[in-house]
Amino acid sequence: MQSSASWQQSSFDRAVAQAQKSLDEAGGPVGAALDKGGQLIAAGHNERVQSGDPIAHGEMSCLRQAGRQKSYKDTVLYTTLAPCAMCAGTIVQFGIPLVVVGEAHTFPGEIEFMRSRGVEVMVLDDERCRRMMQEFQERYPEVWKEDIGES
Numbered sequence: 001m002q003s004s005a006s007w008q009q010s011s012f013d014r015a016v017a018q019a020q021k022s023l024d025e026a027g028g029p030v031g032a033a034l035d036k037g038g039q040l041i042a043a044g045h046n047e048r049v050q051s052g053d054p055i056a057h058g059e060m061s062c063l064r065q066a067g068r069q070k071s072y073k074d075t076v077l078y079t080t081l082a083p084c085a086m087c088a089g090t091i092v093q094f095g096i097p098l099v100v101v102g103e104a105h106t107f108p109g110e111i112e113f114m115r116s117r118g119v120e121v122m123v124l125d126d127e128r129c130r131r132m133m134q135e136f137q138e139r140y141p142e143v144w145k146e147d148i149g150e151s
Contacts, residue, residue, distance in 0.1 A: 007076055007078070007098070007100045007122060008035060008038070008040075008076070010040070011033045011035045011040050011076070011078050012033070012078045012100055012102070012124070012126075014031075014033040014040060014043050014078070015031040015032050015033040015043065015058075015062075015078040015079060015080050015102070016031060016080055016102065016126070016128055016129065017031065017043075018031025018032065018033065018043050018044060018045035018058065018062075018080075019031030019045060019046075019058065019080040019081075019102075019129065019132055020132060021045055022045035022046045022047070022050070022058070023132050023135065023136055025049070025050050026049060026140065026143075027045070027046050027047060027048065027049040027050050027143075028046035028048060028049065028057075028058070028136060028143070028144070028147050029045075029046070029080065029081075029129075029132035029133055029135075029136050030045065030046040030057060030058030030059075030079065030080055030081045030133075031043070031044070031045045031046075031058050031062075031079070031080045032044055032045070032058040032059045032061070032062035032063075032077060032078060032079040032080070033062060033077075033078045034062050034063065034065075034066050034075055034076070034077055034078075035075060035076040035077075035078065036069070036072075036074055036075045037074045041066050042062050042063070042065035042066035042067075043062055043065065044058060044059075044060075044061030044062035044063075044064065044065045045058050045061060045062075046058045046061065046147070047061050048146075048147060049143060055086065057083075057084065057086065057087050057147075058079060058080065058081070058087075059077065059079050059083055059087040059090065059091070060086070060087060060090065062077070062079075063090065063094075069094075071095075072094045072095050072096045072097075073095065073097065075096050075097070075098075076096075076097075076098045076099075076100060077091060077096050077098070077099045077100070078099075078100045078102075079099065079100070079101055079102065080101075080102035080103070080126070080129040080132070080133075081101070081102060081103060081104070081106070081107055081109065081129065081133060082101050082103070082104035082107055082108055082109025082110070082111050082123070083099065083101070083109050083110055083111075083114070084107075084109055084110060084148065085110050085113070087110075088109065088110035088111075088113050088114050089110075091114055091119060092113075092114060092117045092119060096119065097118075097119065097120060098119070098120045098121075098122070099114060099119055099120070099121050099122070100122045100124065101121060101122065101123045101124065102124055102126040102128070102129030102130075103123070103124070103125055103126055103129040103130045103133070104123050104125075105125075105130055106130060106133040106134060106137060107133070107148065111123070
């Protein structure tokens with residue numbers, strides 16, 4: 001299993017850029033990037049609003065971009081926001097060993113669920129991520145409620 005020391009700033013920055021892209025499109029500012037063996041293999045962002053797809057969260061879009069993987073054993077998933085139950089379940093299902101989370105203040109997600117299933121979770125408390133999510137929640141409160149299933 002990879003340790004938290006093996007995360008890469010450049011991959012996390014790619015996830016942040018993806019989140020900003022989604023916010024610029026009036027979508028949920030959640031970006032994700034998947035690193036395998038030290039190399040970025042995919043990135044994606046929340047496309048729920050843009051594509052009308054209710055499960056196109058940032059993590060799901062990133063994994064879709066990565067395509068089929070024989071194994072996720074050597075991967076790190078970077079995400080700007082703590083994963084929801086759906087995304088956390090996918091992370092656990094495929095055995096992604098390390099998830100680097102930008103922030104968990106605006107939405108706590110399912111960090112403890114992932115940890116209870118053996119996933120190492122590292123929370124960065126990144127101010128850029130928090131600012132984007134706060135802006136989104138203020139500008140589009142109804143869309144945010146939809147995104148987390150509270151509408």
